[in-house]
Amino acid sequence: MENIFLSDADYEQLAAQTQDLIGKIDNLPFPNVKDDVNDLLANFDMLHREALTRLFKEIIINYPALQTKMESDKAVHLLFSLYDLFHSDIQSELLSREEMVGGNGNDKYPRWIPVGNTHELKEDTAYKYAEEGEMVLICKTDGNVYAVKNCCGNTLLPLDGAVIDKGYLICPWHGCAYRLADGIMEANPMHKLKKFPLIIGDNGEIRLGLNM
């Protein structure tokens, strides 16, 4: 990787200075200030640890070649090493969590996935979408877009081929109608289709929320 802002030597110097500054915290004259600063550093540590662990997990699962590249970059290597992420036991733990949950393990945390644009969708039409083991139908009716699980009620029967009529998604198997606005089955309000959250951007870009 190229050095974008600092040379490796500059980066090492910055890391050493940071270490010195952290050491000086112990000599702060006011105990309350010292405690607050330590709490602040602990919070930063947690924020970074959580985000970097998620990023690292994504890399070792989906982009293993990138891991080798990261290991050879001084600054990236130092950062990941500070959080012990290059340790093979941490990697095995992340991968075994992955095997336990199936799929690619991303269901451990929420994600917003781009799934197209509202302008590309036809009115009263349902589109199949699959991501992370979730089967989803993205439906447009009356100008609104909804995302629902592609499964009728408690069955495993897919809603492929369902038609949309006056805001209702009609199951192709036995004709159950689900109101897209809230997922409720018309004939039995106790039954609902699972809905997925969507974010629609200013230009119509659609993002599907998984694991919310």
Ligand code: FES
């Ligand atoms: S499976 Fe959908 S109505 Fe029967």
